[in-house]
Amino acid sequence: MYAIRNLSKIYRMGKVQVRALDGVSFDVPDGDMLIITGKSGSGKSTLLRQMGLLDSPTSGEIILEGKEVTRPPESEKSRLRLRYMGYVFQEYALLMELNALQNVYLPGMMLSASDGDYRRQSRELLEMVGLGNRVKHFPKELSGGEQQRVAIARALINGPRVLLADEPCANLDTASSEMIMETLVRLNRELGVTIVFVSHDQDDKKYARHNLVLSDGKIAAGNGWLT
Amino acid sequence: MKSIKVSVLLALMSTIRGNVGVIVLTILILVLIATNLLFVPSLLGGLVNSANDKVRYSFVGDLVVRPAGDKELLTNASELITQVEAVDGVAAVTFRNVTSASIELDDLRVRCEVYGINPERERQVLDIHQNMIEGNYLDGSDRDQILLGIQLAGADRPETELYDESLQKAHAGDVVEATFATGVKKKFTIKGIFYTESIPTDMQSFITEEDLLKIDPQVRNQAYSLNIKLAPNANSDYVAETIGGLRGNLKVLPWTSFAGLVQSMTDSFNIIRVILNVVNVLVAGFTIFIVTYIDVSGKRRQIGIQRAIGITPVSIALNYLIRGIFYSIIGLVLAILLFTNVIMPLEMQHPFHFPLGDVYLSLAQNDIVQAGIVLVSVSLVSSIIPVIGVLRIRILDAIWG
Numbered sequence: 279m280y281a282i283r284n285l286s287k288i289y290r291m292g293k294v295q296v297r298a299l300d301g302v303s304f305d306v307p308d309g310d311m312l313i314i315t316g317k318s319g320s321g322k323s324t325l326l327r328q329m330g331l332l333d334s335p336t337s338g339e340i341i342l343e344g345k346e347v348t349r350p351p352e353s354e355k356s357r358l359r360l361r362y363m364g365y366v367f368q369e370y371a372l373l374m375e376l377n378a379l380q381n382v383y384l385p386g387m388m389l390s391a392s393d394g395d396y397r398r399q400s401r402e403l404l405e406m407v408g409l410g411n412r413v414k415h416f417p418k419e420l421s422g423g424e425q426q427r428v429a430i431a432r433a434l435i436n437g438p439r440v441l442l443a444d445e446p447c448a449n450l451d452t453a454s455s456e457m458i459m460e461t462l463v464r465l466n467r468e469l470g471v472t473i474v475f476v477s478h479d480q481d482d483k484k485y486a487r488h489n490l491v492l493s494d495g496k497i498a499a500g501n502g503w504l505t
Numbered sequence: 506m507k508s509i510k511v512s513v514l515l516a517l518m519s520t521i522r523g524n525v526g527v528i529v530l531t532i533l534i535l536v537l538i539a540t541n542l543l544f545v546p547s548l549l550g551g552l553v554n555s556a557n558d559k560v561r562y563s564f565v566g567d568l569v570v571r572p573a574g575d576k577e578l579l580t581n582a583s584e585l586i587t588q589v590e591a592v593d594g595v596a597a598v599t600f601r602n603v604t605s606a607s608i609e610l611d612d613l614r615v616r617c618e619v620y621g622i623n624p625e626r627e628r629q630v631l632d633i634h635q636n637m638i639e640g641n642y643l644d645g646s647d648r649d650q651i652l653l654g655i656q657l658a659g660a661d662r663p664e665t666e667l668y669d670e671s672l673q674k675a676h677a678g679d680v681v682e683a684t685f686a687t688g689v690k691k692k693f694t695i696k697g698i699f700y701t702e703s704i705p706t707d708m709q710s711f712i713t714e715e716d717l718l719k720i721d722p723q724v725r726n727q728a729y730s731l732n733i734k735l736a737p738n739a740n741s742d743y744v745a746e747t748i749g750g751l752r753g754n755l756k757v758l759p760w761t762s763f764a765g766l767v768q769s770m771t772d773s774f775n776i777i778r779v780i781l782n783v784v785n786v787l788v789a790g791f792t793i794f795i796v797t798y799i800d801v802s803g804k805r806r807q808i809g810i811q812r813a814i815g816i817t818p819v820s821i822a823l824n825y826l827i828r829g830i831f832y833s834i835i836g837l838v839l840a841i842l843l844f845t846n847v848i849m850p851l852e853m854q855h856p857f858h859f860p861l862g863d864v865y866l867s868l869a870q871n872d873i874v875q876a877g878i879v880l881v882s883v884s885l886v887s888s889i890i891p892v893i894g895v896l897r898i899r900i901l902d903a904i905w906g
Contacts, residue, residue, distance in 0.1 A: 332813055332900050352818060360815030371810045371904065375522040380514065385814045387511045416522075432814065 279439060279472060280306035280329065285338035287324050287495075298324040299335065300495040308439070311466045311473045313483055316492035322476045323368075323444050325492065329474065330365045330442045331355045343439075360388050364433025366443035366475075370425040372417040378404060378428045379413040386435040396435065403431035407461055423454025430461060434471070441465065443475035447482075459485045511816060512823035519828060524800070528832070531796050535836025535880065536843065538789040542876035543844050543868060545781045549774040550867040552859060556770060559703035559861055561760045566599070566630045566732035568745055569763070573756040578602075582728040585751065589731060592747045594739030597629035600728040602717050606683045608657065608710065610672040615657050619683065619710045621717025621724070630734040633699050633706065640677025640697030647713050651681065651693035654707035655700040666704055666860060689720045702862035786883050793887035797825070801891040808895050809903025818896045822889060829888035833880045841873060 287299040298321045306312055314322045327333040328340060331347065340348045347358055359365065372381050379400050386396030404413050407427035417425055426446055433441055443462065447455035463485050465471045475486070483489050490500040520528065561567065570589065572579050579585055582600055589598050602621040607614055624643040628634050633652075634642035639660060643652055655662065659671035675681065679695050693712065701707055718725055735744060745757040801808070811821050849866050856863040895903060 327901060330813075356812070356815050356817045359813070365813060367810075367813075367904075371813065373807055373810060375518045375807075376514075380518065384511065384514065384811075384816065387514065388507050388815060388817070388820070390507075436815075 279308045279343055280474075281339075281341035282306075282325075282329065283339040283341065285325070285328060285335050285340065287321070287328060287333070288336045298495050299328070299338075301338070302492075302495070302497055303338075304490060304497065304500070306440070306472060306474055308472055309466070309470050311463070311485070311487045312475075313486035313489045314474065314476045314492060315478065315480060315483070315489060316498070318478065320492040321495040322478075322492050324495075326442050326444050326474065326476050330363060331358055332365070360385055360436055362439050364430075364436070364438040364441045366426070366429050366433050366441065366446050368445040368448045370417070370422070370429045372425055372428055372432075374417050377414050377416050378409060378420065381417070381428055382432045382435055385432060389436050399435060400431070403434055404428070407431050408457070421454070423450050423457060426450060426454070426458055427461065430458070430465075434465065434469075438471065440472040440474065443473065445476050445478065447477070447479070508817060508820040508823060511820045512827055515811070515816075515821070515824040516827040516831065519824070520831065524803075527796065527800050531793070531832050532836050532839070534789075534792050534796065535833055535884070536839045538785060538792075538883075539833075539837045539840030539876055539880050540844055540848070541785050542782065542879060543840060543872060544848070544866075545778055545785075546872040546875070547844075547849075547866040547868040548857070548864070549771075549778055550869055550872065551857075551864040552861070553771050553774065554867050555859070555864045556703075556861050557760075557764060559701060559706065560764045562632045563636070563701040563703050563706045564631075565760050565763045567735040567741060567760055568733040568748070569758045569760070570731035570733065570748060571729075571756045571758065573754045576754065578724065578727040578729060579731065579755075580727055582726050582731075585728075586731065588751050589733065589748055592744055592751075594736050594744040595733055595748075596736040596739075597626065597734040599623060599626035599630040599732050601730050601732065602714065602721070602724045602727065603729045604686050604717065604721055606685045606710075608651075608653075608672065609682045609684070610675050610679060613672045613674075615670065615672055617657055617708060617710050619651075619685070619712055619717070620729075621714040622711050623714055627711075630732050633701060633711075636699045636701045637697045638700045640695065642697055642699075643711060643713055645713065647696060648716060649691070649693055650696040650712070650716075651683070652697050652699060652711040653681075653695055654709050655698055656704060656707040657710055658695070658698045660698050667708070685720050687721050691720065702860070704860070782879065786879060789880070789883045790887045793829075793884055794890060797829075797888040798891040801825070801895050805895055805898070805903050806905075808892075809898075809900050809905075812896075812900045813904065821896060822892050825888050825892045826885055829884040830881055833884040834877075837873075837877050837880055840876075844868065 283303050285299050285302045289296045289298055302325060314325060316322045328335045334349050339346055342362060376384060382403055383396040383400035386399060390396035401413060404410055407430055409424060409427055412420060412424060447458050450458065459482065462473055462475065466473045491498045586598050586600060589595055603618050606619045607616050624645050643650060653675060655665055656667040657671055658675040659665060659668050659673035660676055661674055662668065675695060677695050677697055680692050681695060682690060682692050684690050735741060741759055745759065749755050749757045808821055852866050856865055
């Protein structure tokens with residue numbers, strides 16, 4: 279479903295050019311669970327942000343569901359992010375003025391046909407991530423692990439085909455990290471959601487079916503559908 | 506519709522969970538601006554009302570009947586008065602004759618119009634008798650008595666607008682000598698001095714109709730004008746039309762025809778009002794812009810997250826527009842409450858004193874609507890500009906700076 283073709287991203291810092299991604303190409307088939315690893319600064323988060331349409335690559339193509347979506351207008355990006363993908367940030371990125379339930383159903387309001395649908399789905403998702411009893415809590419009242427689970431539930435509200443997670447356990451303790459990773463695995467196995475996640479922890483490879491190792495913006499190794 | 510629902514949720518939660526200090530400050534500024542927007546037109550409206558009342562109740566009455574064409578006087582006045590009194594909607598009628606005169610006291614002299622009146626009829630049409638500051642109003646039986654306006658008498662009140670041109674030290678009981686246009690010279694005792702706070706009225710003088718007939722016998726059963734007071738709820742246009750049809754050569758004028766000064770004042774006030782409103786709008790615009798800019802700058806990350814999870818820029822902008830409308834409506838409502846329950850009652854007890862009399866604040870519905878439109882428009886424009894700025898920033902820059 280995802281095809282990344284010769285993707286490059288160059289940042290300009292004054293007169294210096296930093297090549298964060300350098301001609302990366304690979305496919306992510308439906309239902310896959312792919313981990314992207316690499317050292318700090320290897321370009322893994324940059325790659326995920328291009329895939330999540332949060333940033334535009336300098337060159338190359340991103341093909342989603344057979345359509346090229348590399349540089350769509352802002353409104354089209356919003357639509358694609360709502361309909362096809364969920365994104366989980368390393369720092370949870372919850373809206374502080376909304377409670378857990380509202381954080382989850384906010385993107386759902388943009389698509390859902392009725393009030394009842396997105397509210398019910400949000401509750402079910404929060405139940406699924408083990409937060410059924412914390413729906414009215416605001417982010418400040420939740421632990422880091424709980425906030426990240428709210429973020430995962432939010433990413434799933436519109437039934438995305440793919441979930442992109444950028445170091446979802448980076449700020450969590452071991453127990454919370456395991457709970458998050460098990461949640462992702464369950465989503466992949468039980469709901470068939472394609473998951474692409476970034477991690478600097480080599481141990482996380484055990485959760486994924488395929489892996490991709492980045493080094494200096496290039497694919498250094500991997501056992502996935504490299505092209 | 507879905508975008509609006511999202512915007513409403515964001516606006517609602519931002520208001521409930523947002524920075525109370527910022528919200529209170531924003532509303533407070535809007536209350537002050539709205540109060541200012543209401544104050545200026547209500548003061549100018551009060552001034553115009555006050556000036557209009559002087560023309561209507563002290564100077565000419567509701568309607569004035571004059572001969573049409575180049576004739577100077579209404580003939581067969583007694584019959585005309587009877588006919589006018591019979592018209593539906595007419596409450597009272599008085600008639601006036603006028604001659605010019607020079608009035609002298611000691612070495613000072615003033616030129617003025619002297620009106621011959623029927624005091625009883627005048628009392629029913631105009632309120633000069635309620636504005637005596639010295640002596641008493643005329644009675645029908647009075648002879649060789651004269652009423653002087655304050656602008657003619659001076660009455661030892663140097664603060665009077667035309668004091669230097671007046672008799673300056675004339676008081677009730679003093680005897681003045683009047684030299685009329687007919688050449689007749691006659692002494693009059695000042696029966697009273699009136700002060701209506703309307704300069705054109707206060708430049709008039711009055712004697713009884715019998716005294717005027719002695720000076721100018723040719724005006725018998727003639728009148729320079731009929732001045733009419735209408736019954737409450739009478740239709741002025743209908744009454745004027747009916748009176749105009751009584752004879753072929755009548756000119757019936759509403760009081761507004763004599764309010765040229767007020768009209769000129771109103772035009773000037775409108776210019777002042779526009780200038781003050783423009784200044785108000787600029788102050789409001791910049792203030793709301795700054796408050797929103799500070800608020801939005803603190804929420805750049807939140808706006809970035811909203812964009813990242815798929816909330817459209819339109820929904821995000823709409824959220825700020827809804828808040829702008831909400832705050833401005835709250836500001837306007839509080840300003841109206843403050844204005845009508847505190848400022849207006851307070852001003853009623855301590856009215857502003859202008860040369861044309863005490864002025865009471867007068868708040869018209871139209872002024873409230875205008876203030877509302879101005880306030881909401883300014884809030885919308887001023888609050889949306891900073892948001893558009895943040896929406897133009899790359900999502901990642903908005904989230905991580």
